[in-house]
Amino acid sequence: MLYRFSVLHYLTDSLYQRQLVQKIYMHEIHVRKGEIIQHTGDLNSKVYRVEKGLLRSYTIDEKGREHIFMFGPEGWIVADNTPAEVPVDLYIDALEDSTVLVLDKDLSRENPKAQPLLRRIAVLQKRVILLMSASALDRYEHFEETYPDIMQRVPQKMIASYLGITPEALSKVKNNRVREQ
Amino acid sequence: MLYRFSVLHYLTDSLYQRQLVQKIYMHEIHVRKGEIIQHTGDLNSKVYRVEKGLLRSYTIDEKGREHIFMFGPEGWIVADNTPAEVPVDLYIDALEDSTVLVLDKDLSRENPKAQPLLRRIAVLQKRVILLMSASALDRYEHFEETYPDIMQRVPQKMIASYLGITPEALSKVKNNRVREQ
């Protein structure tokens, strides 16, 4: 009963209607405090539903500093919100001995209507991580790569505002980059 | 045909299946560059799909500084990702003359399976805004209010890591608060 409830939570309408419930790969695991269940760079990552205990997802930046993306207490979903085929950005470990339901990430991707929402979550995850761990220049360069079209269409001070810095700081940072090349 | 396509994008399966398409409130508007179509504090906010042009959503903090939450070029959805009954945090205006499809926010809430995703997006929106505009102390106090349970269960250095500051900075900031009370 527990399993059925939890799985349904992730099912797409169409899957459910086709009665494919029983084919879904899913299992429960027990994780000891401190155990890492997902490493940065892992492929084929899963979605974790915390039944009991406390998980955390986090990145480690190039200077070795940890940045926690989220805490996952009972009832929460913890996952790296990036497409299933892409290596994950996040570590996931247990802050307390935990019981966790492991679900296939592709499952949550089956519903085409969920796609735009999942994409938006992925973008926001990246943005939070960059705001916590990257310098103004790093964030600027990430923006350049990700939204070249927007760069052409808005004044620089708005890019600065999006990046969370002042126009003056952006101007300075871009110039230093040029000089040091 | 355009309308039909766009609306379907937002429909839940059940609504679609019940052939309720025609009942949905939705219309297209033209927005001149600089026009504001949503103000902070508005209730009953809408979801905007950009057909042509460029929208932007942003906050203004208590010091009067603008912080852009997102740019919305053609094909993008722009909205304040908070529950429909709550006053919005974001202004939305046009950076270029634009054509925009206005949809009722409740529509995107009809599908119960989308709820956890929408909640997560709301949380991430708040976090991005706080990282861009609030001090370490503000972010700490917001965390205290929002996750009192987590506060009890993890060491302070992890709260610091979630807030994007060092444990030393958090310790200092908390002490200053106490002294100034």
Next chain:
DNA sequence: TTCATTTCTTAATCTAGATTAATGCCCATG
């Protein structure tokens, strides 16, 4: 074309928070 407004840049100064380092505390484990 002209004038006004907005945007970008540079420079000087300031500050929130980072870094580094030392100290004491709290426990968990032997």
Next chain:
DNA sequence: CATGGGCATTAATCTAGATTAAGAAATGAA
């Protein structure tokens, strides 16, 4: 019950980016 490793705190110093203030360049409207 001691002891050693994580944790919190304090303090001194450093720095990325904020603030303030001009100018210069670009844009736009009349």
